[in-house]
Amino acid sequence: MKGLKLGSKIVFIINSLVAFLLLTSYILPYIPPKSFATLSVLSLGVPLLIILNVIFLIYWLLRVKKQLLLSLVVLLLGWNYINSMYKFSASEDIKDDSNFTVMSFNVRLFNKYDWLKDKTVKDNIIDFVKKEQPDVLCLQEYPRSEQVRFEGYHNFNATYNKGIKGGQAIYSKFPIINSGSLEFPNTYNNAIFIDIVKQKDTIRVYTFHLQSSGIETDVEKLKKETSSHLFKQVGATFKAQQDQVELFLAHKSKSNYKTIVTGDFNNTAYSYIYRMVKGDDLKDTFEDAGNGFGRTYDFKFFPMRIDFILADKDFTVNGFKTFDVKLSDHYPIKTTLSLP
Structure with a gap:
């Protein structure tokens, strides 16, 4: 965090926590709630974690700071999560006699x-x-x-x-x-x-x-x-x-x-x-x-x-x-x- 002002350092610490939580959420589909019920609760907050990481990515991008890599990498690792949350384009309703x-x-x-x-x-x-x-x-x-x-x-x-x-x-x-x-x-x-x-x-x-x-x-x-x-x-x-x-x-x-x-x-x-x-x-x-x-x-x-x-x-x-x-x-x- 060299070269960052105090305010930016605080933002990056919060960014790191949010990125860590999103990264942790990637293993949740494989953990039975009976084994770790408390951790499984995190799955409800995944949409919010994705949105926050996108906001942090834009924040660092506008400041041309390398810290943008943290959220960028975590978001790319969970691309399937983003695809499940938001679809960028819809398929046309295809006409078919068997529909x-x-x-x-x-x-x-x-x-x-x-x-x-x-x-x-x-x-x-x-x-x-x-x-x-x-x-x-x-x-x-x-x-x-x-x-x-x-x-x-x-x-x-x-x-x-x-x-x-x-x-x-x-x-x-x-x-x-x-x-x-x-x-x-x-x-x-x-x-x-x-x-x-x-x-x-x-x-x-x-x-x-x-x-x-x-x-x-x-x-x-x-x-x-x-x-x-x-x-x-x-x-x-x-x-x-x-x-x-x-x-x-x-x-x-x-x-x-x-x-x-x-x-x-x-x-x-x-x-x-x-x-x-x-x-x-x-x-x-x-x-x-x-x-x-x-x-x-x-x-x-x-x-x-x-x-x-x-x-x-x-x-x-x-x-x-x-x-x-x-x-x-x-x-x-x-x-x-x-x-x-």
């Missing part, structure tokens, strides 16, 4: 408790779906007490099913030949699936809502939380998510169908949870055809992408869209897929 669309949306109980000061939220969601006409629609935080029927769709778990938790529902324009639920213990959460027939192909579609951390998104309420309590709370959540994902993977391994996995992961693309669900046989449709930050959750501090549509590598991703509509604390996402 079909899949939408995922956490509807937040259709605003049952008036989080949004709008009495028409449920009707607006219904109108939105009718307008977009996805071939497969996966809903999380769906209340069966507020049952919704869409004309032209088959559905699973949109109405009461004995022995199956509510909270998730799947609608399909294609025939449903099989369906079921994977109940997660000691929680209201679960995973559900349907097997659909599209022409000659049978496709399995899962949707799930993994354990929520319950962190406040309101700035004033969040300020009242102690850091130790937040780390403990999120760490416990990630451990529960690991249990849930292990149950899901055991179930998924018994199917030979081409698979699509959708849902609210309550975790980021930089986590062990995401890496385990994605595995080697699925691809992130946002990374193939998305645009911009792909924010799916209304978090006030930085863009959070915690809702995903993952598709078997045999699918071609011909389009992806995140809808900027304020109907929930999540934003709906839709992908266009085709099979050879």
